[in-house]
Amino acid sequence: MPLRTAKPKTVNTIAAGSLLSINDLSLDEISSLFSLATQLEAMPHVKRVKRLDGHKIALLFYESSTRTRTSFELAAKSLGAMTTLVSDKSSSIEKGESLHDTGVTLRALGAEAIILRSNLSGAPWVLARSTQLPVLNAGDGMHEHPSQALLDLRTMLVRLGLAKKALNEKTLRGVTITITGDILHSRVARSNAMLLPRLGARVVLCGPEALLPEQALALSPGVTIERDFNRALSQATVAMMLRIQRERLVGMEIDAAQYIDCYQLNTERLAAFAPKALVMHPGPMVRGMEIDSAVADGPQSAVQEQVHHGLVVRMALLDRAFNGGRA
Ligand code: CP
Secondary structure: OOOOOOOOOOOOOOOOOOEOOHHHOOHHHHHHHHHHHHHHHHOOHHHHOOOOOOOEEEEEEOOOOOHHHHHHHHHHHHOOOEEEEEEOOOOOOOOOOOHHHHHHHHHHOOOOEEEEEEOOOOHHHHHHHHHOOOEEEEEEOOOEOHHHHHHHHHHHHHHOOOOOOOOOOOOOOOOEEEEEOOOOOOHHHHHHHHHHHHHOOEEEEEOOOOOOOHHHOOOOOOEEEOOOHHHHHOOOOEEEEOOOOHHHOOOOOOOHHHHHHHHOEOHHHHHHHOOOOEEEOOOOOOEOOOEOHHHHOOOOEOHHHHHHHHHHHHHHHHHHHHHOOOO
16 A cells, blocks of 8 residues: 655745835834834833743844844844854855755744845745745845835934824925945845835935946836936935945956045035935945945934944834734
């Protein structure tokens, strides 16, 4: 008699509480998330550590990170969770273990949610389907960085005095965000360009053809291209700068002196073309290249506030993954 085995069920769902794309969240859900972030920030430590008391979260980082990894880890710990870091440099990923096998291994070890940074676009969807655990996308290849878009939005709302306004398709009406630099390789640019027009903002992308190839980008409504940085800056309510991602250039040569001349945000340019604009940068910054130190550390800069909002927003994302977003 043939040995019968149960056919494994193909499960193709994504666990509730995951965040794979910024488009997973409605504006109402983002609004609730920001309210939760505010409540968690104000919550006494003794109460906050009970939110995820004893839960186990794995940080699976296949690419280097300072801000995203540390803020997710500190956010998890401040809510009482236990975390473990798995990086490609010191794990069996180095020996060729697949993302699927790594994910189900972490689940078998007790991980209840996974935060993933990967150099492969789409990897968070693979992991979410493999593990059926909540997966938070901490940046996938040249695709998306949804928690960065959320922290950027919260930073803008606070600095522009709009934090108390309801989030809807008019919240950022009249606001222009210029995003300048290596748009082609930037998941930050992509997630922001997906989110900000939904709130009524104009997004102006700026950079040289090599880093902003019009043909390769499908621009959504509300997003335009302006090649001249000075003209882009003169429209900016918010000037978001991006570094050139040298690790992804693969053979592409960028003339640094020419780039600095055309696209660096320095004191003179800021004073001449955007004296009131809010300056943002997701980090890591390459000072002296896309931004000079006086601007990065100057009064118009919100760079350190972005980092702070990153911690608070990621607390709310983790709380949502386990508690469904209810305070
Ligand atoms: N903004 C950002 O993703 O920074 P890290 O690469 O340091 O996480």
